[in-house]
Amino acid sequence: MERYAHISGWGAYVPEQVVHNDDIAQVLPTSDEWIRERTGISCRRVAADHEHASTLGLRAARRALAVADLDPGRVELILVATSTPDYLVPCTACLIQDGLGARRAGACDILAACSGFVYGVAMGAGLIRAGLLNNALVVGTEVLSRVMDWTDRSTSILFGDGAGAVVLQASEEPGGFLGATLGADGSGADFISIRIGARLPFESSAEPISELLYMNGHEVFRFASRIMVQSTRDAARSAGLEVQDLDLLIPHQANARILQVAAKQLGLPAGKVYSNLDRYGNTSAASIPLAIVDAVDEGLIQPGDRIGMVAFGGGLTWAGCVVEWTYGPADRAWSVWRRSLHASRSGVARARSVLSRLEHRLEALEDRVRRRDLERNGRPARARARDAGE
Numbered sequence: 467m468e469r470y471a472h473i474s475g476w477g478a479y480v481p482e483q484v485v486h487n488d489d490i491a492q493v494l495p496t497s498d499e500w501i502r503e504r505t506g507i508s509c510r511r512v513a514a515d516h517e518h519a520s521t522l523g524l525r526a527a528r529r530a531l532a533v534a535d536l537d538p539g540r541v542e543l544i545l546v547a548t549s550t551p552d553y554l555v556p557c558t559a560c561l562i563q564d565g566l567g568a569r570r571a572g573a574c575d576i577l578a579a580c581s582g583f584v585y586g587v588a589m590g591a592g593l594i595r596a597g598l599l600n601n602a603l604v605v606g607t608e609v610l611s612r613v614m615d616w617t618d619r620s621t622s623i624l625f626g627d628g629a630g631a632v633v634l635q636a637s638e639e640p641g642g643f644l645g646a647t648l649g650a651d652g653s654g655a656d657f658i659s660i661r662i663g664a665r666l667p668f669e670s671s672a673e674p675i676s677e678l679l680y681m682n683g684h685e686v687f688r689f690a691s692r693i694m695v696q697s698t699r700d701a702a703r704s705a706g707l708e709v710q711d712l713d714l715l716i717p718h719q720a721n722a723r724i725l726q727v728a729a730k731q732l733g734l735p736a737g738k739v740y741s742n743l744d745r746y747g748n749t750s751a752a753s754i755p756l757a758i759v760d761a762v763d764e765g766l767i768q769p770g771d772r773i774g775m776v777a778f779g780g781g782l783t784w785a786g787c788v789v790e791w792t793y794g795p796a797d798r799a800w801s802v803w804r805r806s807l808h809a810s811r812s813g814v815a816r817a818r819s820v821l822s823r824l825e826h827r828l829e830a831l832e833d834r835v836r837r838r839d840l841e842r843n844g845r846p847a848r849a850r851a852r853d854a855g856e
């Protein structure tokens with residue numbers, strides 16, 4: 467029996483703080499008019515000091531699992547796409563796994579910049595279709611405000627923070643994920659970078675973390691305008707479709723002008739290319755799942771619709787996929803009883819996670835006591851007790 471991977475849940479979370487173009491124009495030589503005209507952005511969200519990629523992603527993940535009515539204890543894989551992970555190790559996916567209490571899930575991060583979420587959807591769906599998994603949670607989450615230079619007017623106007631997530635689930639019903647295209651060109655690595663890693667030890671780094679993001683906007687613009695068109699065509703082809711068969715294209719929300727160029731070259735009317743860029747700016751790996759959630763909420767995605775997703779980003783990387791949408795909000799309007807059951811199961815899963823952390827600490831303590839005892843007495847306590855009994 468053939469297996470399919472359907473999107474059964476979706477969720478998003480953005481920080482509360484809104485930074486308007488005028489706020490930036492007060493401290494930098496720019497203007498609301500310039501930013502709107504050249505990018506299409508009106509405002510963006512900025513994470514508070516206590517918020518991180520893991521905490522934003524966790525909130526989005528919880529919402530997606532609630533829509534799917536999937537118990538965190540039954541999640542099998544968590545893929546987190548981010549360019550601003552909390553740490554290199556542990557990965558942000560493990561922090562989200564712990565926060566959810568998804569004790570049966572494998573978890574890892576995807577570092578493919580703005581294309582990471584689409585990479586994640588293709589990987590999760592591919593593993594489900596191959597029969598290796600029954601479900602996967604794919605999260606895109608970013609706190610780009612932490613790594614960008616707020617005195618650089620070419621980048622600080624563009625980026626924002628946020629998170630989005632989808633749940634993919636196996637089914638024998640045809641539909642869901644239909645195909646994907648993934649690509650990379652490392653020869654363009656210098657066009658966008660956040661150079662932090664073992665190659666650049668922190669001690670020798672002259673740059674503070676807040677100035678790590680570098681972008682050659684002009685080159686990225688040229689690359690993006692070409693690759694969005696090519697990837698959309700390739701993704702449609704991989705699904706056995708033409709671009710014109712897509713009901714809605716959800717592109718990476720980078721710059722309104724890039725989206726307009728792509729729409730024109732693809733022959734798609736503006737209404738078929740979704741954008742919420744004005745509200746959130748460019749949220750990198752979070753931009754597509756955030757746009758999915760908004761498009762569903764606005765009634766622009768209906769069951770049976772063929773939805774294209776297409777992204778490009780640092781690396782350089784690009785990715786596109788096509789999904790036949792399965793559920794509308796009405797299908798996911800669970801009864802109060804079912805929602806309460808989901809909430810209590812999620813609570814129990816979270817509590818289990820806390821207990822498991824406590825267990826690690828107790829085990830470590832027990833081990834330390836045992837070793838100290840061995841050092842002091844030369845023999846393990848059990849052997850000494852045996853000797854005393856003889």
Ligand code: UT7
Nearest residue numbers: 495496497500504505580619620623683684686687720721
């Ligand atoms: O997800 C990551 C992918 N990143 C992207 O997709 C970014 C793609 N690139 C872009 O979106 C655009 O290149 C930018 C929005 C970053 C810049 O827009 P642009 O139309 O390419 O401007 P530009 O860099 O060619 O600069 C044009 C002029 C320059 O002034 P001069 O040299 O002509 O006097 C800039 O100094 O605009 C100036 N400028 C600004 N002026 C007011 C650059 N940034 C600003 C600004 N406000 N914020």
